[in-house]
Amino acid sequence: MSAELKTSQYSAAYAGMKENLPGQSLAWLQALRANAAQQFADSGFPSLRDEEWRYTNVAAIEKKLFVPAADRTEVNAEILAEVQAQLLDGVWAIVLVDGHFSTQLSRLEGLPDGVVVVDMAAALEQHSDSLEAYFAQAVSDTENGFVAFNNAWFSDGVFMHVPANQVLAKPVQILHVATQAGFMANTRHIMALESSAQATVVETFVGCHDSYCSASVTEVFVGQNANLTLYKVQMEGEKAYHFGGTYVKQARDSHFQHHNFAFGALLARSDVHTDLEMAAECDLNGLCVGSKRQHIDNHTRINHLQPYASSRELYKNVLDQRARAVFQGRVWVAEQAQKTDSDMHNRNLLLSADAEVDTKPQLEIYADDVKCAHGVTVGQLDEKSIFYLQSRCMDTDSARNMLTFAFANEMVDKVKLKNLHDKVLQQLLLRFPQAGIQQDWL
Amino acid sequence: MSASAQEIENLIGQEYKDGFVTELEVDTFPPGLDEEVIAKLSAIKGEPAFMLEYRLKAFRHWQTMPEPNWAQLNIEPIDYQAISYYSAPKKDADKPQSLDEVDPVLLDTYKKLGIPLDEQERLAGVAVDAVFDSVSVATTFKGKLKDAGVIFCPISEALQEYPELVRQYLGTVVPETDNFFAALNAAVFTDGSFVYIPKGVRCPMELSTYFRINAANTGQFERTLIIADADSHVSYLEGCTAPMRDENQLHAAVVELVALDNAEIKYSTVQNWYPGDENGVGGIYNFVTKRAECRGANSKVSWTQVETGSAITWKYPSCVLLGDHSVGEFYSVALTNNYQQADTGTKMIHIGKNTRSTIIAKGISAGRSQNTYRGLVKVAKSAENARNYTQCDSLLVGDKCGAHTFPYVEVKQPSAQVEHEATTSKISEDQLFFCQQRGLSAEDAVSMIVNGFCKTVFKELPMEFAVEAQALLGISLEGSVG
DSSP states (O other): OHHHHSOOHHHHHHHTTGGGSSOTTOHHHHHHHHHHHHHHHHHOSOOTTSGGGTTOOOHHHHHHOOEEOSSOOOOOHHHHHHHHHHSOTTOEEEEEETTEEOTTTOBOTTOOTTOEEEEHHHHHHHSHHHHHHHTTSSOOTTSOHHHHHHHHHOOEEEEEEEOTTOBOSSOEEEEEEEOSTTEEEEEEEEEEEOTTOEEEEEEEEEEOSSOOEEEEEEEEEEOTTOEEEEEEEEEOOTTOEEEEEEEEEEOTTOEEEEEEEEOOOSEEEEEEEEEEOTTOEEEEEEEEEEOTTOEEEEEEEEEEOSTTOEEEEEEEEEEOTTOEEEEEEEEEEOTTOTTOEEEEEEEEEEOSTTOEEEEEEEEEEOOSSOEEEEEEEEEOOOHHHHHHHHHTTOOHHHHHHHHHHHHHHHHHTTOOOHHHHHHHHHHHHHTOSSSSOOOTTO | OHHHHHHHHHHHTOOOTTOOOOOOOEEEOOSOOSHHHHHHHHHHTTOOHHHHHHHHHHHHHHHHOOOOOOSSOOOOOOOGGGSBSOEEEGGGGSOOSSGGGSOHHHHHHHHHTTOOOSTTTOGGGOEEEEEETTEEEEEOSHHHHHHHTOEEEEHHHHHHHSHHHHHHHTTTSSOTTSOHHHHHHHHHOOBOEEEEEOTTOBOSSOEEEEEEOOSTTBOBOBEEEEEEOTTOEEEEEEEEEOOOOSSEEEEEEEEEEEEOTTOEEEEEEEEOOOOOOTTSOSEEEEEEEEEEEEOSTTOEEEEEEEEOOOSEEEEOOEEEEOSTTOEEEEEEEEEEOTTOEEEEOOEEEEOSTTOEEEEEEEEEEETTOEEEEEEEEEEOTTOTTOEEEEEEEEEEESSSOEEEEEEEEEEOOTTOEEEEEEEEEEOOHHHHHHHHHTTOOHHHHHHHHHHHHHHHHHTTSOHHHHHHHHHHHHHHHTTOOO
């Protein structure tokens, strides 16, 4: 007990860094940061005692003491090559290297008038008034230690604002690159779509082979009748620690689609929370392909606050070797949220004797005229399907490959952007659990 | 609409029919709990020395434990020092040897409850052990059971007559340190039933216990221990009622089941403790720890429960599937009305190979009640080819109640197959309309739909209980949809 209550060593280590953080001149931000720092000093990073974290132990992050990159990282040829490999064609791109915006690598030319896509440090100077209205409105410091920590010490991030009725012709890609061992990239993002606006955002996380920590918190505001599609492709290095929190507020009749691909990191935790107002719709999809000793935790929460909203959710996990996946999904329906329609599914495929899955789909319902369902399956490949393929002259390995691939590919096929779809598919094949996957039937 | 709304009022407003108080001279400890009280209790019971040690150990551990607060329940703080931990009908001082010696007032009570205590009635040939407040008052059919080799007696009696047998098993399934309420129970339990089915014996009749809390300001802490030795079979029924009182009363029971090789235990409960009045005043706080260990290969334990009573229900009958090929089943109907709160479910722990479990849980919430299913399916690495199927359905009646589902699934074995499904909905307008269009009243239609909703569970209940359960549902719910 006493060990848990010990103040995190991060509080002391980060205390002296305040002056280097952006937004020094903003009183509201300073107050917010001070409160968050206090909250973090009280709570620290989450522990297993925390019901929302009972299957995910982040003690290693506390022990390692990752430090922030003091200044902008020099862009060398290696980084340049990595960025070029990851950037999609035909997008507005904003690149964050070790938690700092890189002007050199970002491509933001030709944004329509009134559309803001800018790094957070700059936004705090140019758009501080509109930021103040959004900051910490979708998530509070008490959510968990990572959010408090982020509020207190975020170094940069992205502010995106799309005015009413504006439809973005091209997607916006936010590329996070981690280049150095022992670094912590702590980024804060705000995405706001005014009424009837429409946008697609791709978040990509990549990093080096050493141990580092990437923590990002995103607040999303989808205005009335607006439509946001958010893709997250997490391909962190194999020794990386990743925390990604996406907290969404959806206004009346809005649409939000989230596609969450988790391929990399040693320990990854992803939170997606959304609040639905009248007749809003959300669609949350997730795929995790884990192997070795990876631990991947996906956490979703859908709050139906008002009537007629609907939510769909499907998360799939494919686990090999000693990988462990955690899924926690919660659908909460308020007393007045009649006519709610909600459906949540979690499917898990265990390929090895040492893999493990812990899943907790939850329904909390206070209204009566609702249609809510959830389902979980944990299992292995269907023997009958394997037999059928074998009877069609396919060897066992190929049959297993094909079935495993089909299981995972359902999620990849939901990606509407062609070039992103190809990239994700390539990632899937790269990390495919069985060796020698035949591609002629792809 | 308005007519059926009126019906709801009437039907939901039905009074608790078992809410009478029996005027009886009782022996009651003054409220309070310390080591002295436990020693006194153990002395009154004439228990062997190991029991006092066991109780004190549990009590000392209990004092160090915090009250659990993780359940989806809103509980008024309980003052454990304001409860009396022992209450017994006075005339029980020298135990009755046969029914003739049992206080006729008591027999009347059981008659009112419709319990076939009187052997003459021989209804369905069910052997009954009746527990009144803290002590067991009568056990029927003892002779016949003895011929079969079955031991069925109050646990206090078992502690005197078969101390070694009790000692061998007591606390091995639910250790005294298990949880807050189990620890409290281990420290202060006063009576309960003890069943031992010897090797190869199929218990010739169904065994049954009726629990009744009568005295005011008392808690009831009973302990049930059932051991089914190899190749044996037993079906056990449990029923509970209590008078209507304005204050909340505490009930913290522990049930332990042990099934050895090829043994089968079927445990059915109809829980109808006083649920409190329509404003949520009074009612029983029901904190129960029930756990079964399928220790032997091919053993099977089946829990069936119909939970309609109690202001608060906190109960998770569980199966630890240790033996290879062992089977665990859980069938549950939980109905809450007015201000009742229920947080109930099961745990299936798969350890042995080829173990199977089935969970069917039906929750019905009405009024301003909150009904939660909370369950765990855990497949250990050793449990090759484990199989689980879970289905949780919730039915909402009225717009002020809540239905929640919190399943936990933990799987460490790739050959395991685990399925979980849950749905939440209200009674379908189409079904209601169809029934009414066929000439059924709205009230009958709802009753029929609710009974249909619960049918998969009711068919697991022994005949007499199924009838009682359906009647109970009828009383609490019929027609309560608008």
